[in-house]
Amino acid sequence: QQPVQSPQAVILREGEDAVINCSSSKALYSVHWYRQKHGEAPVFLMILLKGGEQKGHDKISASFNEKKQQSSLYLTASQLSYSGTYFCGSLYNQGGKLIFGQGTELSVKP
Amino acid sequence: SQTIHQWxxxxxxxxxxxxxxxxxxxxxxxxxxxxxxxxxxxxxxxxFYSVGIGQISSEVPQNLSASRPQDRQFILSSKKLLLSDSGFYLCAWNLGTGDSPLHFGNGTRLTVT
Structure with missing residues (x-):
């Protein structure tokens, strides 16, 4: 069951904020977030384990609502380097396989 | 440190x-x-997804196959390529725990003509 990401695409001006959402119809064990630049492999951002966890990474943070089976990625004061496609990955049980959402393309303009 | 090579x-x-x-x-x-x-x-x-030597889980029926002849070697194969096989192929690994991130290789860009 592929998680559903929204929005599919977003365009920002430098310094603006964005939120990317990831929803699952099935109970999640953990949620992973990755960013992929054009033509490159995805790069790991963070993992959230069940338990309503929040994490931060510079100006990028995320939350996991276990009750709703949803995760959100927050990008604040966006920089040009934030441009890329963001993927959430769903893990439904420990040791299981990681299934990715369809991606959210983020473009940050000067 | 761990590294992944893909070619x-x-x-x-x-x-x-x-x-x-x-x-x-x-x-x-x-x-x-x-x-x-x-x-x-x-x-x-x-x-494809593998948790050990010889243990392969196929996720999408197609003309591709995978093998894991050694613990740290993963091979993707096809006997006859189709146009629809074109794409960017990425190999990745993790430790198989819920808090282990996925580490990707640099990818192979395949064009079928």
């Missing part, structure tokens, strides 16, 4: 020709190994 970086093959892509991981043992494919402008489609 070749680019490949152009005619329709009907065979395919072999190889991926090796160094610096860890008994990793979970993955093959993903990404069509142009699309998401990451899981093709």
């Amino acid at each position: 070749p970086a680019t490949l152009v093959q005619p329709v009907g020709s065979p395919l072999s892509l190889e991926c090796t991981v160094e610096g860890t043992s008994n990793p979970n190994l993955y093959w993903y494919r990404q069509a142009a402008g699309r998401g990451l489609q899981l093709l």
Whole structure:
């Protein structure tokens, strides 16, 4: 069951904020977030384990609502380097396989 | 430290020709190994997943196959390529725990002509 990401695409001006959402119809064990630049492999951002966890990474943070089976990625004061496609990955049980959402393309303009 | 090697970086093959892509991981043992494919402008489609030598889970029925002859070696193969096999193929590994991130190789860009 592929998680559903929204929005599919977003365009920002430098310094603006964005939120990317990831929803699952099935109970999640953990949620992973990755960013992929054009033509490159995805790069790991963070993992959230069940338990309503929040994490931060510079100006990028995320939350996991276990009750709703949803995760959100927050990008604040966006920089040009934030441009890329963001993927959430769903893990439904420990040791299981990681299934990715369809991606959210983020473009940050000067 | 752990590293993942994937080759070749680019490949152009005619329709009907065979395919072999190889991926090796160094610096860890008994990793979970993955093959993903990404069509142009699309998401990451899981093709194969392995938790150990000889243990392969196929996620999408197609003309591709995977093998894991050694603990840290993962091979993607096809006997006859189709045009629709074109894409960006990514090998990845993790430790198989819920808090273990996925580490990707640099990918192989395959064009079937």
